[in-house]
Amino acid sequence: MNNRQGRRITQINQRIIESFSSIDQINQFAGPNLPSIVAIANIFETFRHILFPGFQYGKKKDEPQIKQCVQSLIQTFSQKLTTQIALCLDNEPEIKAQETALDILQMIPVLREKAAGDVEAAFRGDPAAKSRDEVILSYPGLQAIIGHRLAYELQLADIPLIPRILSELLHQNTGIDIHPGATIGNNFFIDHGTGVVIGETAHIGENVKIYQGVTIGALSIRKELADEKRHPTIEDNVTIYSGATILGGKTCIGRGSIIGGNVWITSSLPPYSVVYNRRTDYHIRNQYSDGLGPDSFSI
Numbered sequence: 001m002n003n004r005q006g007r008r009i010t011q012i013n014q015r016i017i018e019s020f021s022s023i024d025q026i027n028q029f030a031g032p033n034l035p036s037i038v039a040i041a042n043i044f045e046t047f048r049h050i051l052f053p054g055f056q057y058g059k060k061k062d063e064p065q066i067k068q069c070v071q072s073l074i075q076t077f078s079q080k081l082t083t084q085i086a087l088c089l090d091n092e093p094e095i096k097a098q099e100t101a102l103d104i105l106q107m108i109p110v111l112r113e114k115a116a117g118d119v120e121a122a123f124r125g126d127p128a129a130k131s132r133d134e135v136i137l138s139y140p141g142l143q144a145i146i147g148h149r150l151a152y153e154l155q156l157a158d159i160p161l162i163p164r165i166l167s168e169l170l171h172q173n174t175g176i177d178i179h180p181g182a183t184i185g186n187n188f189f190i191d192h193g194t195g196v197v198i199g200e201t202a203h204i205g206e207n208v209k210i211y212q213g214v215t216i217g218a219l220s221i222r223k224e225l226a227d228e229k230r231h232p233t234i235e236d237n238v239t240i241y242s243g244a245t246i247l248g249g250k251t252c253i254g255r256g257s258i259i260g261g262n263v264w265i266t267s268s269l270p271p272y273s274v275v276y277n278r279r280t281d282y283h284i285r286n287q288y289s290d291g292l293g294p295d296s297f298s299i
Contacts, residue, residue, distance in 0.1 A: 032090040039084055040165050046077045047150055050108060051115050052194075076103055088160050092274040100157050104150070112148050115185055118145050121189040125209050129218050140174035141190030153178035184208075185236070192242075199231035201249060208234055210259075211242040219266060261267070 001007075004114040020027055028034065048071050049056045054066045078101050079144035095098035108128035122135045124143055129135055135142055146169040151163040171177045175194040178184075182198045185206040190196055192212035198204070202216045210216075230251035236255045240246070246253060252268040253259065260276030269275065 013075035025227055027064065035084040035087045035165065036162055037165055037216050038078060040162060041078060041169050043080050043084065044147055044150065044166060044169065046080070048146065050077060051112055051146060055133075055136055065079040074105065076104065081105075084162055085159055088162060092227065093252075095153075103157065104153055111146070111153075115142075115146050117187040118142055121187040121207065121209070122191075123188045126273070128192055132236070140176065141193040144174045144178060144190060144193060144196075145168050145188055148178045148180065148182070151178075152182070152184075153196050154194040155180040182231070201229045202231035203233040205234060205236035205238070205255070207237045213243040214240050215245045215247070216240075217245070219246050222240055235248065 024247060050070055051290070053070050081098050082094075082101040084093075085100050086094055089097055091245045109127060116183035119132050119135050122139055126135075129139075142236050147166060151166045151170075155163040166179045167178060176190060176196045177199045177257055178196075179200040179202075181200040182202045182204070184198075184204045185208065186208045187200070188202070188204065189209045190211075191209065195213040196210060197215045199217050201218075203217070216232055216234065218225075218229065231249055232251040232253065233244045233252045234240070234246070235257075238253050238255065238257050240253075240259040241261040244259045244265070246259070246265045248266050250268070251266060253265070254273060256271050257269055257273040257275070259265065260274075261265050263275050263277055265275065
């Protein structure tokens with residue numbers, strides 16, 4: 001670096017520091033403590049290993065070895081989660097963070113049962129799934145769902161920041177955006193998953209299957225409606241195909257319904273409805289005037 005470049009960096013550095021005073025609404029200097037994004041990602045990985053014991057090891061281990069490893073993981077999960085919750089509850093006694101972490105830990109047997117149902121829903125719902133192991137190790141929809149179930153418990157416990165950070169980490173990793181406040185029933189399957197959006201006040205029943213690009217969203221984004229139910233209710237045994245958009249807090253999709261691809265719904269449907277777009281007339285022509293194509297020629 002030459003002298004001119006060094007002087008330029010000094011000037012740029014000074015301008016950036018001066019902006020801290022003029023643009024102070026996005027600074028975090030003397031405010032409350034904040035959780036660590038890296039630590040939350042690590043907590044989720046530990047949670048996955050507890051949920052699915054034995055899947056994190058390349059070399060097969062016997063049951064006593066796995067149980068011993070899981071005991072260590074449980075300790076790690078509890079300690080790290082306590083630390084991050086304590087950072088979020090800056091003015092609360094540390095005992096509250098410890099008790100909340102233990103409450104979440106106590107839910108893991110229930111969350112394992114839900115995870116088993118989600119795995120089974122994916123395995124039975126996807127003809128391409130060759131095994132349950134494949135679902136557990138590779139399906140982004142399952143990763144998003146199990147992560148959401150942890151984020152949801154933290155949301156119910158009124159822990160700030162951590163649930164949303166976790167949901168956005170999952171969004172980055174899977175392309176699936178589920179707000180931690182959404183209520184989702186058992187045996188939930190997201191196939192493919194990219195572009196799925198499920199809003200904060202959505203209620204999704206049991207045995208629901210949705211495909212990529214589905215939006216379960218709000219009709220209005222006005223801030224004054226933040227405390228109202230803004231997102232739809234999806235009852236049990238509903239299938240929603242790719243690209244469908246379902247909007248509004250008063251919208252209820254009745255049980256057993258099938259929602260076709262790319263439909264737009266803003267009002268309720270009775271049970272066992274089938275919704276699809278009318279067939280579109282396609283105009284097809286060959287792009288080459290002779291109808292043969294670029295590889296068809298004569299000598």
